[in-house]
Amino acid sequence: MLEVRNLAVSYRETEAVRNVSFCLQPGEVTALLGPNGAGKSTLVQGILGLIPIDRGSVKWQHRSLKDQLKKIAYVPQRTQIDWDYPITVQNVVMMGRIRATGWFRSPSRRSREIVNTALQRVEMWEYRQRQIRELSGGQQQRVFLARALAQEADLFFFDEPFAGVDRKTEEILFNVFDELKEKGKTILVISHDLGETLDRYDRLLLLDKELIASGSKQEVITAENLRKVYGRHLQSMA
Ligand SMILES: Nc1ncnc2c1ncn2[C@@H]1O[C@H](COP(=O)(O)OP(=O)(O)OP(=O)(O)O)[C@@H](O)[C@H]1O
């Protein structure tokens, strides 16, 4: 179990995440929802130790997550990735094996097999020699999904993997999440979709700097919560 307690993160004077506590359970896919600027990316980066936190603790299996980073796979939001970086699809996915292989060693046969399997799983194997910049947005997202799979992590964080992807890529992503969950993995997915995809998650978190609600769709997607977070015009959605 991942246990986040009283986490607070700020950028200079701006408080971005205030006193957030929640747990993520193995074998579950949790959605992190909230409007633009709600602090979703900041919260995930704070959990992963990628940015300094003001307060709070993050524990995985009752030990500090900081000492167990090997267990984590993280796919950042599209805007945080340099898509012009000259690297092939295959090597992006191989980067997921660096922790297992070491920086200056050539990849083992096992790593190569894992990379191939991951590329096939996301239907990107035919593109393995392409430069990452030569792919469509949805294809790039699938390559980063493959990289996360190649890490053989226990905990997965995806920051808006659905932004700008078509139905096929969306389906591949959700099917992979289901497979990971059956293997007992713990998965957090940042999303903006308040529509039908909500049914594909086991649990929802609604963030607006603070954690506004958490639990089932019925508990979280209420008129009152949506009004608090998105304003009056969305009332009719619940
Ligand atoms: N590097 C930064 N320096 C200063 N302020 C930042 C920085 N990154 C984010 N912020 C601010 O922190 C707040 C939370 O931003 P964050 O990117 O975490 O939101 P988000 O929920 O991920 O939004 P989106 O849905 O647009 O991705 C916003 O007010 C944002 O302007």
Ligand SMILES: [Mg+2]
């Ligand atoms: Mg974000």
